[in-house]
Amino acid sequence: MTATTISSVPRVRRGPVMSPGWARLLAIFILLALWEIGARLYADPLFLCPPSQAIASLPHIFGDPKIVNAIRVTILELVAAFSMSVTIGLAIGLAVGLHGFTKQSILPVILMLYATPQATILPLFVLIFGIGPAAKIAFGVSHGIFPVIVTTVAGVQNLRPQLLRAAHSMGASRWQVFTSIIFPHMIPSFFTGMRLGMTAVLLGVLLAELYVSTAGIGFYTRLFAESFSPPDLFALISVLAAIAVTLNELCRMAERHFRRWNAD
Amino acid sequence: MRPQLGISQRLIQLGVLIFILAAWYIGTMPGHINPLLLPPPIPVFKDFWVLLTTSGIWPDLWVTVHEWIVAVAIAAIAGCSLGYIISRSAYAVRVFDPLLAGIYSIPAILLFPLYLLFFGLGAGSKIAIGTTIAFFPVVLNTIAGLANVDKAYIRAAQSMGANDFQLFWSVMLPAAFPVVLTGLRLGCIIAFLAILGGETISSLAGLGHRIVSLAENMESAQMFANIVFAVLMAFIINGIVSFAEARGRRGFQ
Numbered sequence: 481m482t483a484t485t486i487s488s489v490p491r492v493r494r495g496p497v498m499s500p501g502w503a504r505l506l507a508i509f510i511l512l513a514l515w516e517i518g519a520r521l522y523a524d525p526l527f528l529c530p531p532s533q534a535i536a537s538l539p540h541i542f543g544d545p546k547i548v549n550a551i552r553v554t555i556l557e558l559v560a561a562f563s564m565s566v567t568i569g570l571a572i573g574l575a576v577g578l579h580g581f582t583k584q585s586i587l588p589v590i591l592m593l594y595a596t597p598q599a600t601i602l603p604l605f606v607l608i609f610g611i612g613p614a615a616k617i618a619f620g621v622s623h624g625i626f627p628v629i630v631t632t633v634a635g636v637q638n639l640r641p642q643l644l645r646a647a648h649s650m651g652a653s654r655w656q657v658f659t660s661i662i663f664p665h666m667i668p669s670f671f672t673g674m675r676l677g678m679t680a681v682l683l684g685v686l687l688a689e690l691y692v693s694t695a696g697i698g699f700y701t702r703l704f705a706e707s708f709s710p711p712d713l714f715a716l717i718s719v720l721a722a723i724a725v726t727l728n729e730l731c732r733m734a735e736r737h738f739r740r741w742n743a744d
Numbered sequence: 745m746r747p748q749l750g751i752s753q754r755l756i757q758l759g760v761l762i763f764i765l766a767a768w769y770i771g772t773m774p775g776h777i778n779p780l781l782l783p784p785p786i787p788v789f790k791d792f793w794v795l796l797t798t799s800g801i802w803p804d805l806w807v808t809v810h811e812w813i814v815a816v817a818i819a820a821i822a823g824c825s826l827g828y829i830i831s832r833s834a835y836a837v838r839v840f841d842p843l844l845a846g847i848y849s850i851p852a853i854l855l856f857p858l859y860l861l862f863f864g865l866g867a868g869s870k871i872a873i874g875t876t877i878a879f880f881p882v883v884l885n886t887i888a889g890l891a892n893v894d895k896a897y898i899r900a901a902q903s904m905g906a907n908d909f910q911l912f913w914s915v916m917l918p919a920a921f922p923v924v925l926t927g928l929r930l931g932c933i934i935a936f937l938a939i940l941g942g943e944t945i946s947s948l949a950g951l952g953h954r955i956v957s958l959a960e961n962m963e964s965a966q967m968f969a970n971i972v973f974a975v976l977m978a979f980i981i982n983g984i985v986s987f988a989e990a991r992g993r994r995g996f997q
Binding site: 528581584585597599600602606679682683687701702708710713714721725728729 | 835937982
């Protein structure tokens with residue numbers, strides 16, 4: 481950066497500045513500090529707590545076997561809903577996307593269902609599946625399945641017809657066409673679908689948990705909110721946010737990895 | 745994107761819809777599916793017609809729409825101004841853009857219990873969750889739009905002696921406007937969904953609240969009619985917002 485470059489846009493000042501990563505950490509730190517000071521000086525401790533107290537109640541969250549179990553139940557619901565969304569969505573996506581007929585007839589119906597606000601049918605899921613984990617898993621699947629279907633259809637769609645014709649003329653079987661042409665082709669968009677599906681599954685499962693819950697984290701968020709103990713509530717929400725970000729980030733890493741793999 | 749459909753495809757789609765309706769009708773005949781879980785179509789359509797022709801749902805509809813309008817207005821103003829401030833310097837974009845994108849990947853619905861604690865069961869907590877969820881696409885798209893204006897345009901305007909305001913008004917804004925509009929459209933739609941979700945979780949009034957209380961009273965047919973109504977509202981809002989986006993995009997060029 482010290483070398484003088486020919487720049488036609490006049491820059492006011494280009495001193496030695498902090499790298500963006502450090503500046504970002506500093507910004508987060510400043511926000512937390514403002515929150516800490518503001519909460520200590522002005523806030524009602526029944527409603528808002530400083531971040532230090534939230535961190536201090538993390539041991540309490542992880543020390544209570546019931547809460548740990550609730551977090552475990554929620555993670556299990558997430559994993560179950562995600563794997564079901566991906567497998568069922570992939571199957572439907574392939575069935576719909578591989579034939580022009582089904583794509584034109586069924587895909588619009590799927591897109592219409594995708595656009596409906598699923599939050600409105602949440603009470604229905606509870607009526608059908610009860611208030612246990614089954615309703616959360618089903619509701620998560622109802623969110624996660626659509627992005628997987630749509631991206632699978634999109635992944636199959638851009639297949640080059642020459643490849644298919646070449647494979648057919650060389651006598652490839654249906655299965656060989658699938659494993660050597662269709663599947664490698666759709667990998668990148670499939671992982672995009674998995675990432676979008678994970679975001680949607682998180683939304684669905686957490687929404688259902690917050691709506692009604694007997695053993696999952698929704699029960700405890702409600703308990704902490706109603707007993708006016710914000711440190712526990714903040715700590716629990718931070719733990720859940722960390723889980724959500726980790727799961728999202730795993731999917732994003734997989735997507736990036738396989739996109740590069742396909743580009744070769 | 746969407747291919748032009750011929751008459752045969754339209755017929756197939758119609759056939760699929762008729763098939764679903766027929767399956768619904770036959771499946772809910774006495775002795776098949778519990779009518780509490782899936783009521784027969786005819787009572788649902790009757791209740792839906794009652795909803796459309798009487799004014800009973802208007803107070804709840806107004807509550808939801810009012811929450812939505814307030815949430816979108818706050819998110820649009822806050823998102824656009826913060827996005828503009830950040831996009832003023834390339835360094836700030838590098839610092840704050842990943843930070844905001846990172847926060848955006850946390851499911852915002854997690855904050856709803858906090859908002860219930862802060863703002864109570866009424867409209868406040870729904871406005872807060874709608875604003876939170878709509879804010880991020882608006883601010884991220886404002887940054888993306890304003891920070892990625894072609895440098896050649898800026899250079900040309902500057903070399904022709906444009907001042908800061910002229911540069912913003914005649915170069916930056918027209919170039920960034922479509923991207924910002926996309927962010928606003930996304931924000932509007934997901935804010936409506938978040939508000940419905942918030943009303944489903946805990947609320948005193950609104951479309952989501954109506955559906956939940958009907959479900960708890962086991963009024964399945966009426967609940968389905970209300971679900972159809974809410975879905976219809978979502979489609980209408982989607983249509984209005986997409987129309988406004990297309991209109992705004994055209995009007996500016």
